[in-house]
Amino acid sequence: MSEDVSHAETGIGPLTVTWGVNGWVLVDATGRTDQRQVTSRHELADLLAGLGMTRAEAETEARSLWSTRPGDAAAETSRPYQELWRDRSPGVGGRHDPARRGRALRAVSRG
Numbered sequence: 001m002s003e004d005v006s007h008a009e010t011g012i013g014p015l016t017v018t019w020g021v022n023g024w025v026l027v028d029a030t031g032r033t034d035q036r037q038v039t040s041r042h043e044l045a046d047l048l049a050g051l052g053m054t055r056a057e058a059e060t061e062a063r064s065l066w067s068t069r070p071g072d073a074a075a076e077t078s079r080p081y082q083e084l085w086r087d088r089s090p091g092v093g094g095r096h097d098p099a100r101r102g103r104a105l106r107a108v109s110r111g
Contacts, residue, residue, distance in 0.1 A: 006068040008061055012052045017065055019073045027051060039074070041066035 006017045013030035020026070023037040025044065029051045038044045045062035049055050 004068075004070045004073075006065050008065060010053060010061055011057050015048075015061065019070050021072060021075050023074055029053075 004019045006019065008015045008017075010029070015030075016028045018026040018028075023039050024035065025038055025047070026035040027033065027047055029048075032051050034047055034051060036047060038047060041062045044066060045055075045058040048058035048061055053061065
């Protein structure tokens, strides 16, 4: 599992990016923080611009920071919609399975 940290000096001050797994990043820019999943340097640039950087600086910094991203940062540790204690996947048998929803609706309408 990865939790590497990258640092940069920017026009808005010192920037710290903590890389997690499954595309998660935590960005701290002089007390302003944001965290989200990013799958490309363009999404990282959007996050940086949202923290106050100009678009041009955000693109430049994102390109540089993306090159420091750990190799396992994109590794998935779970499937989408999956929780530790319950599978909510949209697949067969999961919470969002149309057949399962139909059974629940039939059971309610009979009751």
